[in-house]
Amino acid sequence: MSNQIAMAEFEALKLLAYLTASADISLFEPDLYGPFRLIDAASQLAECVLANDPGERRDFWQAIKAEIDQKKIWLMHDRPGFREFLAAMPGKVAKELAKEYLNERMEGWRVGQNPISPTFHPSSLPRFK
Amino acid sequence: MSAKDPVFQAIKTRRASRLFTQEAIAREHLIPMMESARWAPSAGNRRIHKFIVIEDQRTIQLVRSFSPGMLSHPTALIVICTDKDKAALEGVRLAADMSTWVDVGAAAQNIMLTAHELGLGTCPTTSFSHSGVSQALNLPSHLEPEYIVQIGYPLPETRVMRPGVSTKLTVDDITYWGAFEQEN
Numbered sequence: 001m002s003n004q005i006a007m008a009e010f011e012a013l014k015l016l017a018y019l020t021a022s023a024d025i026s027l028f029e030p031d032l033y034g035p036f037r038l039i040d041a042a043s044q045l046a047e048c049v050l051a052n053d054p055g056e057r058r059d060f061w062q063a064i065k066a067e068i069d070q071k072k073i074w075l076m077h078d079r080p081g082f083r084e085f086l087a088a089m090p091g092k093v094a095k096e097l098a099k100e101y102l103n104e105r106m107e108g109w110r111v112g113q114n115p116i117s118p119t120f121h122p123s124s125l126p127r128f129k
Numbered sequence: 130m131s132a133k134d135p136v137f138q139a140i141k142t143r144r145a146s147r148l149f150t151q152e153a154i155a156r157e158h159l160i161p162m163m164e165s166a167r168w169a170p171s172a173g174n175r176r177i178h179k180f181i182v183i184e185d186q187r188t189i190q191l192v193r194s195f196s197p198g199m200l201s202h203p204t205a206l207i208v209i210c211t212d213k214d215k216a217a218l219e220g221v222r223l224a225a226d227m228s229t230w231v232d233v234g235a236a237a238q239n240i241m242l243t244a245h246e247l248g249l250g251t252c253p254t255t256s257f258s259h260s261g262v263s264q265a266l267n268l269p270s271h272l273e274p275e276y277i278v279q280i281g282y283p284l285p286e287t288r289v290m291r292p293g294v295s296t297k298l299t300v301d302d303i304t305y306w307g308a309f310e311q312e313n
Contacts, residue, residue, distance in 0.1 A: 024259075071289075081294060
């Protein structure tokens with residue numbers, strides 16, 4: 001069962017400031033800066049989660065934040081590397097998220113309670129050998 | 130001028146700093162930065178820019194909240210603003226006259242070089258929401274924030290790059306002597 005974390009409303013307000021400011025400046029900045037702002041926001045989200053005790057998944061959040069903070073500035077020095085980094089990142093998150101969906105630990109999980117799709121069930125996922 | 134000339138050395142060794150200590154910057158260090166800004170070139174000697182020096186940490190955090198380009202945590206800021214009233218008095222057409230931004234850049238470079246000479250690190254910021262920063266600083270409508278210089282005592286930075294990636298740019302890469310030559 002995933003941990004419940006309490007995000008302070010002030011932290012949410014700061015993230016809101018960042019996101020709205022990013023949307024504003026994305027109107028005139030180079031196209032690739034938009035993905036940069038999004039991945040930087042992901043780092044800030046990770047920082048917020050880490051500050052609020054993510055429990056057993058702390059290592060994952062720490063690793064994600066560390067990798068983003070290290071590689072995001074490749075935008076300025078290594079554009080192909082920056083694109084590769086962005087392309088690989090969702091796969092790493094998916095690996096962790098899949099544990100939630102496919103793990104028996106999801107106590108109380110029932111069809112109809114899935115916030116993504118009311119008819120979706122993990123058992124319906126194809127299994128690849 | 131030799132390669133050992135202090136001005137040339139300052140220009141060559143200045144870098145954008147993205148990691149600062151939390152040590153406060155003494156006012157005595159900020160004053161020479163502003164003096165250097167005052168002595169920066171200004172198109173037609175019109176002097177249409179104003180500089181807001183911010184030392185209060187809560188105000189810095191507030192400005193930072195609306196400045197996605199501010200990746201570090203500086204302990205002082207200098208916000209360079211265009212005074213639109215002064216520009217109107219001087220007959221500057223801001224929408225068409227790019228010299229106003231050239232002047233902003235010249236002042237910013239003077240500030241950053243002076244900071245460097247004082248052992249401080251700086252990082253330029255143009256990626257900020259103008260409405261957000263204006264509101265955060267309670268700026269009057271005739272002041273338009275154009276550029277923010279982040280200032281702090283720099284910490285060593287380790288840049289991790291992929292193997293084989295070079296960021297070196299040479300003088301030859303950008304210079305054409307006498308006339309532009311089309312590259313093949």
